Amino acid sequence: MKSLLFALALSTAIVLPGAAFAKSVTLTTEMKNYRGPGAYIVLYVTDSKGTYKGSLWMAGGKSKYYKHLPGWFRATRGDLEQVSGITGASVGAGRTLTLNFDLADGLFDAGYKLHIDSAVEDGRDVANDVVVPLTSANAGKPFRGKRYINTFTFK
Amino acid sequence: MLRMLHKYAGLASAVLVLVLALSGVALSVMPAWEKSQTPIMVEYNLSVADLATRVSSNFPEIEQIKRAPSGRITAYYFTNGNAGAVVVDPATGRAVADYEFSPIVRWLKNLHRSFFLGDGGRIAAAAGAMAMLMLSVSGLLLLARRMGGWRHIFAPVRGTLSMRLHVDISRFAMVGLIIAPATAIFMAMGTFDILPQQTANPPFPTEVSGKMGVALADVAALADIPVSQLRSLKFPYVDDPSDVYTLTTDQGEGFIDQGTGVMLAWEDAGSWQKINEFIYLLHTGQGAWFWGLLLGLMVLGAPVLIVTGVILWWVARRSRPSLPKGVPAAHADTIILVGSEGGSTWGFAGTLMSGLIAHGHHVHTTSMSRFDPAKYTKAKQIIMLAATYGDGEAPSSAKGFLDKLAALKQPPCARLAVLGFGDRQFPAYCAFSKQVVAQAEKLGWELLMEQDTVNRQSAQDFARWGYSLGKALGLELELSHVPVQPRTHKLKLVSRREYGQEVQAPTAILRFALPHNGLMDSLLGRGWKRFEAGDLLGIVPERAEVARLYSLASGTRDGFVEICVRKHPHGLCSSQLFDLEIGGEIEAFIRPNPEFRPGRNRKPVILIGAGTGIGPLAGFARANQNRPMQLYFGIRHPESDFLYDREIRDWQSEGKLSAVNIAASRIQQSAYVQDLLRRDATGLAELVKNGAQILVCGGRDMAAGVAEALQEVLAPHGLEPALLKAEGRYLEDVY
Numbered sequence: 001m002k003s004l005l006f007a008l009a010l011s012t013a014i015v016l017p018g019a020a021f022a023k024s025v026t027l028t029t030e031m032k033n034y035r036g037p038g039a040y041i042v043l044y045v046t047d048s049k050g051t052y053k054g055s056l057w058m059a060g061g062k063s064k065y066y067k068h069l070p071g072w073f074r075a076t077r078g079d080l081e082q083v084s085g086i087t088g089a090s091v092g093a094g095r096t097l098t099l100n101f102d103l104a105d106g107l108f109d110a111g112y113k114l115h116i117d118s119a120v121e122d123g124r125d126v127a128n129d130v131v132v133p134l135t136s137a138n139a140g141k142p143f144r145g146k147r148y149i150n151t152f153t154f155k
Numbered sequence: 156m157l158r159m160l161h162k163y164a165g166l167a168s169a170v171l172v173l174v175l176a177l178s179g180v181a182l183s184v185m186p187a188w189e190k191s192q193t194p195i196m197v198e199y200n201l202s203v204a205d206l207a208t209r210v211s212s213n214f215p216e217i218e219q220i221k222r223a224p225s226g227r228i229t230a231y232y233f234t235n236g237n238a239g240a241v242v243v244d245p246a247t248g249r250a251v252a253d254y255e256f257s258p259i260v261r262w263l264k265n266l267h268r269s270f271f272l273g274d275g276g277r278i279a280a281a282a283g284a285m286a287m288l289m290l291s292v293s294g295l296l297l298l299a300r301r302m303g304g305w306r307h308i309f310a311p312v313r314g315t316l317s318m319r320l321h322v323d324i325s326r327f328a329m330v331g332l333i334i335a336p337a338t339a340i341f342m343a344m345g346t347f348d349i350l351p352q353q354t355a356n357p358p359f360p361t362e363v364s365g366k367m368g369v370a371l372a373d374v375a376a377l378a379d380i381p382v383s384q385l386r387s388l389k390f391p392y393v394d395d396p397s398d399v400y401t402l403t404t405d406q407g408e409g410f411i412d413q414g415t416g417v418m419l420a421w422e423d424a425g426s427w428q429k430i431n432e433f434i435y436l437l438h439t440g441q442g443a444w445f446w447g448l449l450l451g452l453m454v455l456g457a458p459v460l461i462v463t464g465v466i467l468w469w470v471a472r473r474s475r476p477s478l479p480k481g482v483p484a485a486h487a488d489t490i491i492l493v494g495s496e497g498g499s500t501w502g503f504a505g506t507l508m509s510g511l512i513a514h515g516h517h518v519h520t521t522s523m524s525r526f527d528p529a530k531y532t533k534a535k536q537i538i539m540l541a542a543t544y545g546d547g548e549a550p551s552s553a554k555g556f557l558d559k560l561a562a563l564k565q566p567p568c569a570r571l572a573v574l575g576f577g578d579r580q581f582p583a584y585c586a587f588s589k590q591v592v593a594q595a596e597k598l599g600w601e602l603l604m605e606q607d608t609v610n611r612q613s614a615q616d617f618a619r620w621g622y623s624l625g626k627a628l629g630l631e632l633e634l635s636h637v638p639v640q641p642r643t644h645k646l647k648l649v650s651r652r653e654y655g656q657e658v659q660a661p662t663a664i665l666r667f668a669l670p671h672n673g674l675m676d677s678l679l680g681r682g683w684k685r686f687e688a689g690d691l692l693g694i695v696p697e698r699a700e701v702a703r704l705y706s707l708a709s710g711t712r713d714g715f716v717e718i719c720v721r722k723h724p725h726g727l728c729s730s731q732l733f734d735l736e737i738g739g740e741i742e743a744f745i746r747p748n749p750e751f752r753p754g755r756n757r758k759p760v761i762l763i764g765a766g767t768g769i770g771p772l773a774g775f776a777r778a779n780q781n782r783p784m785q786l787y788f789g790i791r792h793p794e795s796d797f798l799y800d801r802e803i804r805d806w807q808s809e810g811k812l813s814a815v816n817i818a819a820s821r822i823q824q825s826a827y828v829q830d831l832l833r834r835d836a837t838g839l840a841e842l843v844k845n846g847a848q849i850l851v852c853g854g855r856d857m858a859a860g861v862a863e864a865l866q867e868v869l870a871p872h873g874l875e876p877a878l879l880k881a882e883g884r885y886l887e888d889v890y
Contacts, residue, residue: 035255035256035258035261036256036261037261037265050397061274062346063352064345064346064348064352067354067356070389074359075359077356077358077359078356122256122261123256124218124219124231124238124240125219126238127392128392146233146236146238147238
């Protein structure tokens with residue numbers, strides 16, 4: 001269980017009106033039972049224009065593999081500052097990654113999307129394994145992933 | 156120091172290196188296997204544009220085309236939201252098989268790099284690679300030292316099967332055994348961010364045309380690049396006009412507009428990337444399958460080296476006599492110092508130690524080389540057991556002792572007792588121990604008792620000395636020593652040729668069958684040793700404890716064991732040998748004698764011998780290949796004791812002997828070998844001046860006569876026999 005203040009985790013660019021109001025959000029990422037070692041996955045946020053705004057979590061410790069997370073790498077050019085202090089272990093097949101954040105209210109129902117890229121060694125690199133618009137209506141709904149992620153839920 | 160490093164690094168890392176090497180060997184065949192499974196590309200100059208067109212026509216939702224170093228093309232795509240991956244035939248763009256990374260390879264790879272233990276395992280594997288590299292480098296240096304320099308590094312090696320396998324395989328595999336761990340360490344340093352890992356990383360274009368659907372065939376950047384240089388082509392995401400084509404080749408990476416086909420950004424691969432990729436290729440063989448196989452074959456030597464290395468260590472350890480537990484030097488009242496060549500003197504030291512400990516003494520035993528009187532603060536007596544090597548030189552465990560003794564300003568307070576070990580047959584009987592006593596007396600060192608000697612490892616001599624030592628110490632010391640015999644093997648007599656009855660010199664050439672060794676015996680070094688002419692055959696007569704030594708007239712390569720024996724009227728051993736019937740057996744062992752052998756060069760050799768001394772010389776002649784070799788052979792009568800008469804004639808006609816000079820003492824023109832040497836003075840001096848080597852074998856009187864004659868022959872030419880001896884160009888095997 002990770003508990004971080006979203007305002008700290010994201011880059012300062014995402015300071016929003018009303019950021020003082022935060023709510024506790026749980027992000028649950030359940031992996032498929034694929035064959036292979038632990039997956040590197042990264043959770044990041046884009047705005048309504050699709051512009052990268054910041055990263056929430058990087059699961060995977062070796063920076064030399066980050067180029068295999070295509071969407072995130074394209075947006076950041078692999079800038080390690082983006083995930084400094086918010087990295088953890090890679091997530092094994094069939095496992096579930098649960099993250100707890102205090103997220104700013106203004107992040108919801110404002111056109112923001114949460115993306116998850118994933119990659120497994122000697123397997124395929126997947127941009128947008130999951131893309132979820134951050135709306136109140138989507139809270140609690142499981143979203144299916146494309147390749148390595150089975151479901152993703154936030155509430 | 157180097158040897159210790161090699162030994163302990165090897166023992167400490169044996170299991171680790173074994174797992175790394177075996178999993179590495181299994182992985183090494185993968186590039187070749189992958190190559191064999193890959194559709195062959197017929198169109199040598201096929202462009203990436205053509206390939207991409209073919210593949211995307213079959214897979215509309217294509218995401219990426221990858222080319223592995225083996226040439227295998229894989230396509231990643233989606234159909235109805237399901238991810239798929241296939242191996243593609245470049246000729247058609249169609250799938251030939253579903254692609255999934257082999258679970259076996261994945262398992263092997265994880266075992267190989269981290270023992271399934273994550274980063275901790277990676278560090279352990281890197282430590283294993285480090286140990287392997289240290290073993291390879293220290294082994295190479297040891298090998299060069301053992302073989303007598305880098306020039307001789309590929310010369311044949313002697314020793315047990317374990318030793319020969321260890322050396323031969325390391326010579327074959329050395330390159331791989333250095334490259335595999337060195338590249339592994341390099342890669343591990345990359346993984347842990349100690350070395351830079353950047354790859355080409357162009358900035359993503361901020362502006363794109365916004366158009367979509369350029370025909371791949373019209374994209375110049377793809378049409379110009381042959382598939383052989385392709386690594387990956389990523390397609391833009393469906394319905395995302397801001398996305399681009401991402402092209403990665405051997406040269407670098409770039410982004411291509413999906414509407415116009417224009418290259419928007421490009422970055423060349425940097426030198427670190429190229430270095431890292433080359434190291435990766437060297438380690439894995441990916442992209443160079445033949446090298447992969449070769450490297451695997453070399454690394455396959457590692458398990459054999461580990462097993463033979465551990466056996467060598469174990470055998471050496473076991474063959475060292477075990478001593479009772481002593482005390483540190485500073486706590487001992489009695490210091491025993493051992494000067495031993497073959498190891499038998501250590502056995503006596505052990506017996507002495509047990510005897511003294513039983514009487515309540517605190518004993519410290521070490522080699523004479525490690526003599527350090529400053530440490531012996533509580534010592535009351537220092538006892539030295541000293542063998543002699545060759546002509547009175549220090550034995551190997553006493554090297555440097557006399558220098559240390561000479562450097563002392565005042566004698567140690569503890570009193571000194573010296574016991575010499577030797578063989579009365581040799582003129583330099585216990586010469587080294589006598590030298591030790593002389594030097595100690597000069598220093599004014601107080602003696603505990605008179606110096607004494609033990610002849611031929613005699614247990615009685617030793618017990619008698621122990622009795623006197625006990626008296627000097629005021630105790631009843633009973634030392635009963637059971638000498639350790641070398642492991643003997645049964646030799647079966649296959650033929651006997653007798654000579655010399657008529658001239659009162661009954662002599663025989665005895666030929667025994669070569670004993671057969673089992674594999675385990677060979678590996679553990681307890682089988683019949685390899686030998687060459689000039690080595691010694693130890694024969695233990697019945698009803699006797701101590702072996703008699705005979706010079707060998709054959710080598711392993713001849714396929715038999717041959718000696719010359721002269722019958723002595725009261726000789727226990729020679730009589731038993733003479734009475735042995737064909738098919739009869741004796742107990743025997745090999746004792747190497749590498750000092751007495753023709754040098755490893757092409758210089759001429761002068762063989763001088765008399766009587767049974769012809770044995771090793773005949774062996775040298777038999778093994779001779781095209782090097783000038785002259786023989787001077789002293790006998791009594793050509794009709795009677797001309798040993799090897801037939802062979803010597805054959806060898807001469809075959810060119811193995813360039814000249815044969817026979818001196819017979821009981822014919823009309825009676826002559827001894829020394830007479831012939833004087834007759835040929837000019838020619839001999841000329842040969843020696845040109846680097847010839849002299850080998851003398853026979854009785855002591857004959858050798859003395861030969862030495863005198865050679866002095867006369869060589870001195871006028873400015874050649875000094877003593878100097879030649881020191882250079883190893885004048886060798887004697889005298890009995």
